Amino acid sequence: MHIGLHSERLFSLWGVPITNSLLATWLVMGVLLVAAYIIGRRLSLLPGKAQNAVEMFFEYVMGLVEQTLESRPLARRYFPLIATIFIFIFAANMFDFLPIFGTVGLRLPAQAGGEHEMIPLFHAVNADLNMTLALAIISFLVIEVSGVAMLGALKYGSKFVNLKAGLVGFLVGIVELIGNLARLVSLSFRLFGAIFAGEVLLLVIGMYVPYFLPVPLMAFEMFIGLLQAAVFAILTLAFIKLAISHH
Numbered sequence: 001m002h003i004g005l006h007s008e009r010l011f012s013l014w015g016v017p018i019t020n021s022l023l024a025t026w027l028v029m030g031v032l033l034v035a036a037y038i039i040g041r042r043l044s045l046l047p048g049k050a051q052n053a054v055e056m057f058f059e060y061v062m063g064l065v066e067q068t069l070e071s072r073p074l075a076r077r078y079f080p081l082i083a084t085i086f087i088f089i090f091a092a093n094m095f096d097f098l099p100i101f102g103t104v105g106l107r108l109p110a111q112a113g114g115e116h117e118m119i120p121l122f123h124a125v126n127a128d129l130n131m132t133l134a135l136a137i138i139s140f141l142v143i144e145v146s147g148v149a150m151l152g153a154l155k156y157g158s159k160f161v162n163l164k165a166g167l168v169g170f171l172v173g174i175v176e177l178i179g180n181l182a183r184l185v186s187l188s189f190r191l192f193g194a195i196f197a198g199e200v201l202l203l204v205i206g207m208y209v210p211y212f213l214p215v216p217l218m219a220f221e222m223f224i225g226l227l228q229a230a231v232f233a234i235l236t237l238a239f240i241k242l243a244i245s246h247h
Helices: 022-041 049-069 072-095 128-152 153-157 166-179 183-208 214-244
Strands: 007-012 017-019 107-108 117-120
Touching: 017 022, 017 117, 022 049, 022 072, 022 128, 022 153, 049 072, 049 214, 072 128, 128 153, 128 183, 153 166, 183 214
Parallel strands: none
Antiparallel strands: 007 017, 107 117
């Protein structure tokens, strides 16, 4: 049994290393794009079950965004980002349970006196800290740009550095600035930790108790995957609301 924090490098493309987690990311993106194309070209005024389910999901998320931001135009502006974050993270987490993850791979030539080593072609997307950090950076930049665009650079900056509010107000602003920067760590490590821990748990249980017990644990980890996708999207939405608020 081998447990590693990092993804495995498969090959290089124009000098860029291609890892098995990146390959899995492309697989998720490809499936989502194909699904969006198929659903989009079959839209009708009398929706079927699949279209009805998609419309119900989008209406619910749109209502949640509008209720949080308290503005229909703002909801229409940020809805694509929030929905995309949720759908991508959720789909990536569900793909981890496909049998091709961890079983299909490249067999490396054996070292002197050693055994053949296999590198899996696909690695859990969100069990790679690079991916969760990239998502956190995107979320962080959108939050900060939204605050500056809505309030102006000076007014938004006064939330963190306010020399007119006295010593206590100044210290509170500094603490707020540190907390703002800490979102990069909290968003990325929360998602990474939950998915990586679940992957390790299932691997260990499957190794020592291969019958019956892994099934309910897999169902629980699927629920965790859904929960983490919702948490990341909702936190991004909440931070945007805080950034564009005057107080």
